Amino acid sequence: MKRVVVFIKQVPDTAELKIDPVTNTMIREGVPSIINPFDMYAIEEALKIKDKWGDTETVVMTMGPPQADAALREAISMGIDKGILLSDKKFAASDTWATSYILSKAVEKLGDFDVLIAGKQATDGDTAQVGPGVATWLKIPSVTYVRKIDELEPGHAKVERMRSEGFDIIEVKGKFLMTVLKELNEPRIPSFRGKMAAKKAEIPVWGADDLNTDEANIGFTGSPTRVVKAFTPPPKKGGIKVEGDDLETVKGVFKFIKENHLA
Amino acid sequence: MVKMNYELTEEQQAIVEIAKQIADEKILPIREEYDEGQIFPNEIVEILAKSDLYRVFVPEEYDGLGMGIFEMSLVTEELSRVCGGIALAYAGSALGAFPILLYGSEEQKKKFLPSIASGEKIAAFALTESEAGSDASNVRTTATKEGDHYILNGTKQWITNGGVAGVHSVFATVDPTRGIRGMTAFIVDSETDGLEIGKKENKLGIRASETVELIFNNCKIPAENLIGREGTGFRVAMGTFDQSRPGVAAQALGIAQGAMEAALSYAQERIQFGSKIYSFQAIRFMIADMAIKIEAARALIYNVSKLIDSGAKNTGGYSAMAKTFASDVAMEVTTDAVQVLGGYGYMKEYPVEKMMRDAKITQIFEGTNQIQREVIASHLAKELSRLRK
Incomplete structure (x- = not known):
């Protein structure tokens, strides 16, 4: 049987998010949690691969507190076969290095796989590092920002990677990881049978002992990242509007750009 | 959704959530x-x-979920809250399937229901003709027996889902001189030779629902597709309506709910005379009245649906009450919603004028509200005579 593994993260619903006007920090209390929106495309793609390949197990994994179980069940309601929760007090305060290490250990424990999929980034941390990090720990190739899949068979893929200008066409051999964009697909709505399966599903919880993780790579002590300062960037100002179709106006604009180091 | 909590079961809650998600994310x-x-x-x-929503009203042995009229109504309500027209792509299939579900043979159910449950095929209900509206017994489409087949000839009009359905429940007469006792129901595959889709109607409301003419030109229908017996068609049609009316009522309820929510949120934002218009008693009371009528309609529809699902007999009068009350409420609420939004409500940029147009049909189709009152009055007389026996 073939296997596709999806990594998801539970994040605060940014549509419902409010900022404390005094401290400039997110008010997390009372904000509902959702599956990171980009991860929904990863889930959908895994389901599409299963529809195409047949005989494929789709597995969704998340690392988080016990309540992240809800995110896994939502993925199952969409049609994912199995959810695994990676949860342990020792995992708390893990940065992207430690998180990707823990996820890679979970993939090793799970066994063989054909494709790993993650959303391009999470809406809370915005690092876009965990997906490629897992691939690095597992020593497999990763393709980020996938917007289209031209070919995908076990052991071979041809995908399009979005760039700020245009895109790359990338061919991959063997098992690999991809992070995906919203252009890739449209996530499906859960079915009734899926929802019932999700309610009944047994969600295994794997901790540090189950994964045999190295203490030096997990949790706060295993995380090289140190947050020095967090601040809210000032909102963008309106800009300047320059009108006129004569050469002097254009020269003025160039001068302004040059003086302000805008190019 | 601003509504009373009805302590739904886990399964009912799940289908409502799915219908809501489809309505908000895909239909809106x-x-x-x-x-x-x-x-x-x-x-x-x-x-x-x-x-799996088309499975809701189909029994488990035919690949359905084995739920009932109540759950079918919950789905229809939720979809109609956003679009009463698109909701008919759902509720219309239930109506078309009911004759088979209620009166079909085991073989017919096995043959036709699984593809309706999976949504692979939509069902349509074809009764109305140019001369057979409220006087449903006056159908002129004929069914003539030839060997092990019937030959159907005639024209049906205003058939919801007519052009997109894979299966039709069609009412024809085996003997026009016998009136009601000649009427007979057939299951007709849309691929049948001689079945043509005629004129597509241009309507006031429910415009995303397809309403067409169906022309039967020497259509050869296998005798095994006859529902019940020759001459039982009128009973099949009326028995179907007794079960399907809560669906129309739920459509009306959903439309009214959508209009009330639109009026409520608009009134809390719109500022006139320096205040939100929701602070004015004239507006507050209109919206409070909407909510009262909507909750009363919901209570009636849910109770009648559950009564039907319990297998109770003689429910036709009550389902007619639910349909009549809810559709009258929908017309009142949507008209008032347009009034609350004022000039903006009259414009297509806001959804309430559409809801008002969509609401109107619920007072007309599947039996006008005047015919419903006839059904209710007859029911009351029968119940009284039954009590006196």
Whole structure:
């Protein structure tokens, strides 16, 4: 049987998010949690691969507190076969290095796989590092920002990677990881049978002992990242509007750009 | 949704959540365009099918979920809250399936219901003709027996889902001189030779629902597709309506709910005379009245649906009450919602004028509200004479 593994993260619903006007920090209390929106495309793609390949197990994994179980069940309601929760007090305060290490250990424990999929980034941390990090720990190739899949068979893929200008066409051999964009697909709505399966599903919880993780790579002590300062960037100002179709106006604009180091 | 909590079961809650998600995420973005362009929502049918919602009203032995009229109504209400037209791609299939579900043979159910449950095929109900509206017994479409087949000839009009359905429940007469006792129901495959889709109607409301003429030109229907017996068609039609009316009522309820929510949120934002218009008693009371009527309609519909699902007999009068009351409420509430939004409500940029147009049909189809009152009055007389025995 073939296997596709999806990594998801539970994040605060940014549509419902409010900022404390005094401290400039997110008010997390009372904000509902959702599956990171980009991860929904990863889930959908895994389901599409299963529809195409047949005989494929789709597995969704998340690392988080016990309540992240809800995110896994939502993925199952969409049609994912199995959810695994990676949860342990020792995992708390893990940065992207430690998180990707823990996820890679979970993939090793799970066994063989054909494709790993993650959303391009999470809406809370915005690092876009965990997906490629897992691939690095597992020593497999990763393709980020996938917007289209031209070919995908076990052991071979041809995908399009979005760039700020245009895109790359990338061919991959063997098992690999991809992070995906919203252009890739449209996530499906859960079915009734899926929802019932999700309610009944047994969600295994794997901790540090189950994964045999190295203490030096997990949790706060295993995380090289140190947050020095967090601040809210000032909102963008309106800009300047320059009108006129004569050469002097254009020269003025160039001068302004040059003086302000805008190019 | 601003509504009373009915302590639904886990399963009922799940189908409501799915219907809500489809309505909010998939139907809302397209409803204006599909209404304006009279576009049938094929992709919504596909989503409804994949989400198992067409399985709701089909028994488990035919690949359904084995739920009932109540659950079918919950789905219809939720979809209609966003678009009463698109909701008919769902509720219309239930109506078309009921004659088979209620009166079909085991073989017919096995043959036709699984593909309706999976959503692979939509069902349609074909009774109305130009001369057979409220006087449903006056059908002129004929069914002539020839060997092991019947030959159907005639024209049906205003058939919901007529052009997109895979299966039709069709009412014809085996003997026009016998009136009601000649009427006979048939299951007709849309691929049948001689079955043509005629004129597509241009309607006031429910414009994303497809309403067409069906022309039967020497259509050869296998005798095994006859529902019940020759001459039982009128009973099949009326028995179907007794069960399907809560669906129309739920459509009306959903439309009214959508209009009330639109009026409520608008009134809390719109500022006139320096205040939100929701602070004015004239507006507050209109919206309070909407909510009262809507909750009363909901209570009636839910109770009648559950009564039908319990297998109770003689429910026709009550289902007629639910349909009549809810559709009258929908017309009142949507008209008032347009009034609350004022000039903006009259414009197509806001959804309430569409809801008002959509509401009107619920007072007319599946039996006008005047015919419903006839059904209710007859029911009352029968109940009284039964009590006196």
